[in-house]
Amino acid sequence: MKFGVVVFPGTWSDRDCGWVVDQVLGQELVYLWHKDTDLKGCDCVILPGGFAYGDYLRTGAIARFAPVMEQVGEFADRGGLVWGICNGFQVLCEAGLLPGALIRNSSLQFRCEWTNLLVERTDLPFTSRCEEREVLRMPIAHGEGSYFADPATLSRLEQRGQVVLRYCDADGRVTPASNPNGSLHNIAGIVNARGNVLGMMPHPERCSEAELGGTDGLKLFRSVAEGALKVLVS
Amino acid sequence: MDERRLREVALTPDEYRAIVEQLKRAPNEVELGMLGVLWSEHCSYKSSKALLRRLPTTGPGVVQGPGENAGAVEVGEGWSVVFKVESHNHPSAIEPYQGAATGVGGIIRDVIAMGARPIALLDSLRFGPLPASSHHFEGVVAGIGGYGNCIGIPTVGGEVYFEECYANNPLVNAMCVGLVRTEELMRARAEGTGNSILLVGADTGRDGIHGASFASLELDESSSERRPAVQVGNPFLEKCLLEACMDLAHTDAVVAIQDLGAAGLTSAVAECAGRVEGAGARIDVSLVPRRERGMTPYDVMLSESQERMLVVVRRGREREVETIFHAWDLTSAVIGEVTDDGQLTVVDGRDHVARVPVKLLTDGAPMRRLMGFPPEPPYGLQVDALPPLVDAGATLLRMLASPNLASRRGIFRRYDHMVGDSTVITPGGDAAMLRVKGTRLGIAVTTDCNARYVHLDPHLGAQLAVAEAARNIVATGARPLAVTDCLNFANPDRPEVYWELEEAIAGLAYACRALDVPIVSGNVSLYNDSNGESAIYPTPVVGMVGVIDDYQRRLGAALRAEGDFVLLIGSSHNDLGGSEYLKVEHGHVAGRPPALDLTREKAVNRLILSAAQSGYLHSAHDCADGGMLIALAECCLLGGIGVRCPAIRPEPPLRLDAAFFGESPSRYIVSVPSRAMPEMQSLARRHNVELSMLGLAGGGFVEFEGQLKVSLAELRAAWEVMVT
Numbered sequence: 001m002k003f004g005v006v007v008f009p010g011t012w013s014d015r016d017c018g019w020v021v022d023q024v025l026g027q028e029l030v031y032l033w034h035k036d037t038d039l040k041g042c043d044c045v046i047l048p049g050g051f052a053y054g055d056y057l058r059t060g061a062i063a064r065f066a067p068v069m070e071q072v073g074e075f076a077d078r079g080g081l082v083w084g085i086c087n088g089f090q091v092l093c094e095a096g097l098l099p100g101a102l103i104r105n106s107s108l109q110f111r112c113e114w115t116n117l118l119v120e121r122t123d124l125p126f127t128s129r130c131e132e133r134e135v136l137r138m139p140i141a142h143g144e145g146s147y148f149a150d151p152a153t154l155s156r157l158e159q160r161g162q163v164v165l166r167y168c169d170a171d172g173r174v175t176p177a178s179n180p181n182g183s184l185h186n187i188a189g190i191v192n193a194r195g196n197v198l199g200m201m202p203h204p205e206r207c208s209e210a211e212l213g214g215t216d217g218l219k220l221f222r223s224v225a226e227g228a229l230k231v232l233v234s
Numbered sequence: 235m236d237e238r239r240l241r242e243v244a245l246t247p248d249e250y251r252a253i254v255e256q257l258k259r260a261p262n263e264v265e266l267g268m269l270g271v272l273w274s275e276h277c278s279y280k281s282s283k284a285l286l287r288r289l290p291t292t293g294p295g296v297v298q299g300p301g302e303n304a305g306a307v308e309v310g311e312g313w314s315v316v317f318k319v320e321s322h323n324h325p326s327a328i329e330p331y332q333g334a335a336t337g338v339g340g341i342i343r344d345v346i347a348m349g350a351r352p353i354a355l356l357d358s359l360r361f362g363p364l365p366a367s368s369h370h371f372e373g374v375v376a377g378i379g380g381y382g383n384c385i386g387i388p389t390v391g392g393e394v395y396f397e398e399c400y401a402n403n404p405l406v407n408a409m410c411v412g413l414v415r416t417e418e419l420m421r422a423r424a425e426g427t428g429n430s431i432l433l434v435g436a437d438t439g440r441d442g443i444h445g446a447s448f449a450s451l452e453l454d455e456s457s458s459e460r461r462p463a464v465q466v467g468n469p470f471l472e473k474c475l476l477e478a479c480m481d482l483a484h485t486d487a488v489v490a491i492q493d494l495g496a497a498g499l500t501s502a503v504a505e506c507a508g509r510v511e512g513a514g515a516r517i518d519v520s521l522v523p524r525r526e527r528g529m530t531p532y533d534v535m536l537s538e539s540q541e542r543m544l545v546v547v548r549r550g551r552e553r554e555v556e557t558i559f560h561a562w563d564l565t566s567a568v569i570g571e572v573t574d575d576g577q578l579t580v581v582d583g584r585d586h587v588a589r590v591p592v593k594l595l596t597d598g599a600p601m602r603r604l605m606g607f608p609p610e611p612p613y614g615l616q617v618d619a620l621p622p623l624v625d626a627g628a629t630l631l632r633m634l635a636s637p638n639l640a641s642r643r644g645i646f647r648r649y650d651h652m653v654g655d656s657t658v659i660t661p662g663g664d665a666a667m668l669r670v671k672g673t674r675l676g677i678a679v680t681t682d683c684n685a686r687y688v689h690l691d692p693h694l695g696a697q698l699a700v701a702e703a704a705r706n707i708v709a710t711g712a713r714p715l716a717v718t719d720c721l722n723f724a725n726p727d728r729p730e731v732y733w734e735l736e737e738a739i740a741g742l743a744y745a746c747r748a749l750d751v752p753i754v755s756g757n758v759s760l761y762n763d764s765n766g767e768s769a770i771y772p773t774p775v776v777g778m779v780g781v782i783d784d785y786q787r788r789l790g791a792a793l794r795a796e797g798d799f800v801l802l803i804g805s806s807h808n809d810l811g812g813s814e815y816l817k818v819e820h821g822h823v824a825g826r827p828p829a830l831d832l833t834r835e836k837a838v839n840r841l842i843l844s845a846a847q848s849g850y851l852h853s854a855h856d857c858a859d860g861g862m863l864i865a866l867a868e869c870c871l872l873g874g875i876g877v878r879c880p881a882i883r884p885e886p887p888l889r890l891d892a893a894f895f896g897e898s899p900s901r902y903i904v905s906v907p908s909r910a911m912p913e914m915q916s917l918a919r920r921h922n923v924e925l926s927m928l929g930l931a932g933g934g935f936v937e938f939e940g941q942l943k944v945s946l947a948e949l950r951a952a953w954e955v956m957v958t
Contacts, residue, residue, distance in 0.1 A: 012386025016655040051384045054470025112650045141650045
């Protein structure tokens with residue numbers, strides 16, 4: 001399994017994602033530069049966290065014009081696995097690969113803290129190693145992670161089961177108090193209709209080793225590493 | 235010379251005369267400006283240099299002491315940590331967000347210049363009481379987050395205190411810690427006549443002109459007019475600069491990297507050349523990329539535009555280096571070359587602009603001989619006259635909710651403290667810890683200073699700051715290695731302030747020698763008063779770094795298991811002088827700070843490290859501000875586990891309030907699984923350290939039988955009063 005980690009100027013989770021892929025999972029890793037025009041034969045492209053191009057205009061707004069993004073779009077169209085984490089999720093929304101947008105946290109403040117996530121889909125290449133309705137503990141770190149979409153989009157997402165991760169309490173109850181940023185319907189992560197493009201605000205690469213406080217993130221990386229080929233074949 | 239013009243460049247008539255004498259002519263406008271900034275207190279340390287020589291700066295692990303962009307010590311397996319703390323007090327008083335943001339940006343560049351990758355940031359902050367000072371507080375916290383979060387370096391620690399004396403002069407001290415292979419450590423020495431000088435990063439604008447001089451004056455009502463002297467930060471640009479500089483490590487074309495900070499190009503070139511005997515530099519300002527039109531050579535040489543670095547490149551290999559910067563879409567330009575004439579020569583195309591001996595710029599400022607005189611001794615404290623403790627539980631709740639003790643979660647959750655996948659001890663306990671990936675090494679980092687103690691007794695207070703920092707490191711299981719200090723004081727022209735400075739430096743030196751922690755870098759910030767009044771407490775902030783050989787053996791402050799024994803290590807005395815208890819419950823800042831016996835301190839630290847190494851401990855927490863009961867409550871709140879203790883019966887003359895809330899140093903709260911108790915007891919005997927059993931971990935209360943019983947929920951509500 002070959003993971004490609006995209007590096008925009010201003011990206012900072014590239015090395016963390018690379019570390020997990022390479023050192024924790026022992027999978028093949030290649031960094032993709034934003035100016036690259038081919039994906040070097042990756043099976044899964046990760047768009048990591050950071051402030052691509054400084055995020056000065058709007059999060060992800062400039063990154064979608066990067067040369068590499070054209071390839072990522074085509075790759076997704078062909079059914080390739082694309083995984084946007086934090087800033088990567090914002091980029092995917094701006095690029096139109098996922099619906100909706102991430103807006104300023106309702107607290108109007110940056111938040112770096114642990115959250116609980118209810119897994120609502122386990123039939124995806126990203127979550128196949130999770131249990132049905134499992135609660136994952138995972139940190140967030142963002143100032144603009146409040147998921148927003150118009151009512152029609154939102155109900156379409158819900159009807160088609162595209163909400164993959166939802167902020168919840170430790171017992172899996174989806175409550176207002178467990179929503180760290182004001183996301184509509186407590187949405188933490190969504191997938192496209194085809195199931196090959198995942199965007200999520202929490203950071204699985206920050207909880208893939210016990211010494212960092214938890215290993216739930218590794219379940220997602222393992223799902224991709226072990227399950228991806230099946231999807232590509234089908 | 236026109237007095238007004240001299241005031242503008244912050245030079246005295248005497249200093250001007252010294253310049254004329256040395257140059258054997260009158261300086262021109264540009265030369266005057268350049269000398270003015272480099273002779274400012276901020277750059278020249280003219281009031282403090284003589285005192286700073288007293289500090290211990292060498293030791294077995296030190297690979298770089300003061301004098302470079304940052305200090306460095308070896309941590310093992312070929313790695314060194316590079317670190318420094320720096321103040322950005324004046325800018326933050328005027329423009330809290332940008333002042334704090336650019337303070338963070340500046341200290342990061344100091345670490346980058348050493349060839350190290352920054353792995354952690356810490357911030358030591360002081361404000362006036364809230365809500366009156368909330369514009370300072372909110373702006374500074376947002377600015378630190380705005381810069382650190384964007385650039386992707388975790389902000390893992392620091393401290394915040396609220397005291398009246400900082401209402402007009404908030405303190406913002408930022409510390410950065412980096413990692414480098416020892417053999418790849420860079421030094422900013424302009425070696426090699428004919429080598430090229432490159433300016434990299436942001437274009438040069440008119441921002442921040444005279445920032446260094448501004449930092450060397452007292453604040454007054456005209457200070458807000460100096461807002462143009464505060465720079466604006468661009469963390470995205472600095473992130474690109476950081477990565478490009480890391481890429482430079484792969485080439486040997488680079489001779490030196492130097493940060494452009496206070497006094498901009500003038501200082502960067504002079505410092506870089508000044509580190510090499512006989513070296514000079516020739517700079518052509520017409521080659522400097524600019525942000526705006528109409529800038530004069532004066533503007534270019536003195537601009538403090540952020541996110542710029544100076545790179546000295548081997549002649550003929552400029553293209554190689556420029557390619558690396560271009561890959562990150564960064565502008566770089568050759569603006570001059572290294573010379574061997576010992577002069578800093580500035581030209582503008584064909585026009586001569588300035589020519590000043592490098593040594594005159596860097597070492598020429600006449601040292602100021604100031605007089606120290608002790609002020610009236612602070613108000614004494616009759617401990618015996620204090621009313622006895624009435625309701626320990628109620629006092630505990632009030633203390634936990636006091637601004638200086640309340641939980642900082644509301645602050646550190648606004649900082650990304652996890653990026654880098656290395657933070658193995660997160661903020662909220664004692665020191666934070668970063669692992670060195672690919673090894674088992676852990677780097678513990680902390681900043682400390684209880685300025686109330688320093689105010690009451692500068693010599694002892696400074697010692698206590700060093701001791702507390704060391705205790706914070708030891709509480710994680712790490713060995714203290716070295717120190718960076720940031721000396722924040724008021725106007726040293728006042729004899730009582732200079733006396734404080736003298737005493738505090740002597741105290742730092744004494745404690746650092748005793749605890750074997752050399753000071754490898756630092757910064758002095760004077761004139762922290764406004765209108766000659768409302769001087770700050772003398773605040774010598776101590777940043778300390780330590781190492782643990784195997785981070786899997788690290789300790790947190792939180793209680794971990796029900797049924798563990800909870801112990802107090804070290805002995806307690808009637809140390810209520812300068813305590814938080816005295817302030818919160820009795821409204822006094824008075825008395826003598828707790829006595830410190832550094833021999834005992836070392837014994838206690840050795841005991842904790844040895845017990846941690848042997849795996850006897852489940853947790854360890856330093857007893858500091860607020861005393862034993864606050865420390866114990868923190869252990870419980872962090873772990874979500876209560877504690878049941880029999881009543882405390884202090885042996886006279888120890889008072890009950892002092893047993894609970896006294897701030898005797900050299901103490902820890904530890905938790906020990908019952909099976910390890912015999913070993914722990916014999917270890918304590920061997921180290922000749924007092925060990926007292928407090929109680930058993932468990933339940934949902936902090937309880938001392940018959941004396942207090944408060945639920946964790948109630949304690950948490952009080953403690954998290956600032957988490958909004």
